[in-house]
Amino acid sequence: MKKFFLFALLILVANCIFAQSETIDLQGIFKGKYRYDRVRSLTWRPQTTEYTFYNEEKDAIMSVDVKKESSPQNEKVLFEFSKLYGYALGKNSATKEDFTAAGGKVSTAWEWIDKNSFRIYAMIPGKDYCYVTYQISSQSFSTAADPTEGIAVMDQDANNSLYIYTTEYGDGFYVNDMKNPVKAKIILCPDTAKDVVFGEPVHRSEWGIEEGWYFSPNSNFIAFYRMDQSMVEDYPLLQTSEEDGAAHIAYFKNIKYPMAGRTSHQVKVGIFDARQSFQKKTCVYHYIQTDPADGEFLTNVTFSPDEKYLYITHLNREQNHSKLIRYEVATGKKLAVLIEESDSRYVEPLHRIICLNNGNFIYQSDRDGWNHFYLYTFEGKLVKQITKGNWPVIEDLGMDDAQQNIYFMTNKDNPVDQYLYSVNIASGKLTNLTPLSGTHTIVLSEDKKNFFDYFSNLHTPLAVYAGSTDGKYLRLVKESRNPYRDCELGYDTIFSLKNANGDDLYCNMIFPPKFNKNEQYPCLVYVYGGPHSQLVTNNFMTAGPFLHYMAQKGYIIFVLDNRGTSNRGADFEKCIHRQLGVLESEDQMVGINYLRSLPYVNKNRMGIDGWSFGGFMTLTMVTEHPDIFASATCGGPVVNWEWYEIMYGERYMDTPQENPDGYEHANIINKIHKLKCPLLIMHGQQDNTVVQQHSLELLHQSVLDDVQINYFPYTTHEHNVRGLDRVQMWHKIEQFHDNILMK
Secondary structure, X not given: OOXXXXXXXXXXXXXXXXXXXXXXXXXXXXXXXXXXXXXXXXXXXXXXXXXXEEEOOOOEEEEEEOOOOOOHHHEEEEEEHHHHHHHHHOOOOOOHHHHHHOOOEEEEEEEEEEOOEEEEEEEEOOOEEEEEEEEOOOOEEEEEEOOOOOOOOOOOOOOOOEEEEEOOOOOOEEEEEOOOOOOOOEEOOOOOOOOEEEOOOOHHHOOOOOOOEEEOOOOOXXXXXXXXXXXXXXXXXXXXXXXXXXXXXXXXXXXXXXXXXXXXXXXXXXXXXXXHHHHHOOOOEEEOOOOHHHOOEEEXXXXXXXXXXXXXEEEOOOOOEEEEEEEEOOOOOEEEEEEEEEXXXXXXXXXXXXXXXXXXXXXXXXXXOOOEEEEEOOOOOEEEEOOOOOOOEEEEEEEOOOOOEEEEEEOOOOOOOEEEEEEEOOOOOEEEOOOOOOXXXXXXXXXXXXXXXXXXXXXXXXXXXXXXXXXXXXXXXXEOOOOOXXXXXXXXXXXXXXXXXXXXXXXXXEOOOOOXXXXXXXXXXXXXXXXXXXXXXXXXXXXXXXXXXXXXXXXXXXXXXXXXXXXXXXXXXXXXXXXXXXXXXXXXXXXXXXXXXOOOEEEEEEXXXXXXXXXXXXXXXXXXXXXXXXXXXXXXXXXXXXXOEHHHHHHHHOOXXXXXXXXXXXXXXXXHHHOOOOEEEXXXXXXXXXXXXHHHHHHHHHHHOOOOOEEEEEOOOOOOOOOOHHHHHHHHHHHHHHHHHOO
16 A cells, blocks of 8 residues: 555545534443444355345345345245244244243344254243254254253254353363253363363463364364463452442452463363263263473364364474474374474464365464465475465465365455455465455355455445355345444544655554644544554554544544554564564654654644553653653553563563563663653553553552652453443543643
């Protein structure tokens, strides 16, 4: 994207006539006032080119064949809920009112079993909650009992009957058989003890770990994490109130928080043998025989299609060396180290391998500077690099049934966009299946032949398309009206600036409504700037409604993605290693100096705001450039990286013992005496990500340095302020900057 021609833009903005007058209702954001017009329960019907959705007016499931031209005649009623109401009440059909009056409830979402049957979750009077299955061809119903305890986790195979749930006593994970839910209760793993956690994401959910257990393809086995935290130091969180509001004396709740340079937890991967457990009516399990010498962090757990093997990526404590290892499922024995990777900075294995039916597999790596697909043999021999170029594979969406094409998300054509691409494994041919510039959020059908595309760009709120991965059709399903159509919004634009290294730094700027280039405006800079982030993206209201609200008040809003942020290649992302805050602040100053050069920006009325890593960046900016900013707000800020957790902190900074100079330079406590502008710090008292010690120690140092800081703790919140309480936080930020910048 080329740098925009500012003069032409200003003429355009200055001549715009806004018919809207409403200010964004911040509470309305949480109360549904600005919901998009969505298609409810949009799903693909298996083995067909039809998509289905719920029509509230008709109280029915509708079907549309995307191979046919769009027309009212192409939309047909597939199922009327009156049939389900009648079945529940012992009639041919019944009204919704009769059904609800009898105590019935039903979900308007459904799960396809095959092209001729689906199931709906419902409360049938007299039967409690259950799954109701409907056969389209025979127009018949059947019911199946619902798991009545804990959290149901259904396998992706709709015919599978296994699920996991916790008991009310919290004494472990159990597996149940839905065909016989009472008699077949079997504990998944009895190897428990104090401070041992089962079936939860481990390693603080780094490296793409979002689950605590993994079903094998045919559900004969369940791999699960076991995390022993007994060796990790306790960290106290002060509890001053209970959810029930009862009066009591404050107390400490201890959590396990492994800080940088200290002792980490220990993790195992277990294998629960579901088939033998049900046959023997007892738990049959064993552990994978992992060796901490191969790497203590266990990630990207994957079963082979035939369920014979389990693949685990090991990462060492230094996070600069990874090993992909194959284990035997039946015995847990280590069979082979297939791939080893190392990096002088860090290795970050985020993606599970993709197993092919012939035993080969596809592996993702940024070894050439960009994340790409690589094809390997079963023995771990590299066959070929499948994708290549100065652009990343952002997300793998799977293969087609023939295992010829991989579908994935990338920003190949524009760094601020995101597209659906396919690549042919044999030829390497790339196809952009969603070429319209913007952000495409994709839901593929199970067989990968069709997809839904939830599309947005800077000035398009939402458009939903249905398309085929062979590129033969792409149909508009619905275009949403702008939910902020009654609000007077400022002009929103994306452009790029060059840093001293020659990198393009992408920026988002929002102008106040009725912007006049001959006037001067206060400016609010919003910053995050940390790894795994990209704030400047080509989607609607990319900066979020609160920053648009602040623009409505008369601020120019500015956001910039600096080095260290995502989707720009390994060098752009990893150059921050061992020196957090250095290159990031250099890049932010490129944006700040640009703003200060603009005649309509009042350089004496500049504010900055950020949270978490953005809080660290805010504090870095106002202490290293104290004469630039007139006001600053931040929340949950990292103040001293020694107090951050191992998995994230050591990846980017190594340990405090290995990198004392880097930790010393990044430490805000050493710089707070330089602060000149009014500063507001907010922090969740229950923050288990950036613990409150960070901001409390900074407050202590501010007393020693005779520096004034405004401070507000959110006593019941964790790392961020959620729900309606967030509105109060927004108003606190608004009022703080208004009192200084709007005078």
